[in-house]
Amino acid sequence: MTSTTADVWLPFPADEIPGLPDAFRYRRWDGEDEFPADPADCVFYVTPYMKSQEVTLRPLARMPRLRVVQTLTAGIDHVLGAVGDLHPGVSLCNARGVHDASTAELALTLTLASLRGIPGMVRGQDGEEWRFGFYEALADKSVLIVGYGAVGEAVEDRLAPFECARVMRVARSGRTTVRGPVHALAQLPGLLPEADVVILCTPLTEGTRGLVDAGFLARMKDGALLVNVARGPVVVTGDLVKELQAGRLRAALDVTDPEPLPAGHPLWHAPGVLITPHVGGSSSAFEPRAKRLLVRQLTRFAAGDPLENTVLITR
Known part of the structure; x- marks a missing residue:
């Protein structure tokens, strides 16, 4: 791809991304009401980060020359x-690798904070209580990682120094790694009763939506901790609230369903829950890694080479 008239839409100013190829005209758009140029000239669309689905999808129908949709999230749900409604030949690429470190850090933060009672200590500090x-x-x-992709692997990297008794891994299909077996999703029910901590890192798909339901939670051992850094709808919120209110399980959640969690929702004040506002990838690690990914992708695109992280190509 070498056209000098083709536009690339970025959520960052192009002059703040060293190394971008000169083959394109760069337009900054991060979800503002006004488009930066005619969407019809856009061939490579980098979606705004952490904007609503409505905002993200708004220009797509007006992009007849579009060749690539590049998200800045690992999840593409x-x-x-909407991508399925585009003309044939559009590549959808995710941001695998951009959020691994940051999300894994938060998974460990949530786990440690919950186990060591940090939320209660913070409340005690507010009230000057020892x-x-x-x-x-x-x-x-024993820790069970559900969703052993790039984020799941990064979580295990960070678990290594903590002397866990056992780390179990589950993915859509089983395989063997240097660290040990990755169990197929079908084996999950038999593993749940063995885990003290269950960390969810799985993408949101039709196969994982509602995965953590009443049956899943019932198989978890008494007092176990559920950590969700995946997507809110992976968990059936009502079923989790019942377990929390009964005091049988604990949870540490970076994502919820619904999201943002509305005022008055029972999850806010359920016993044994720690909630952070979907900030797994929102850290100082995000922007430099995202920019490096964009340079690699656009350099490949300009040269006509295969892109990284291609999830699908429309037909």
């Missing part, structure tokens, strides 16, 4: 349905 007690360690715990 917010664009997948909440001394006996708290759980991650050491000697």
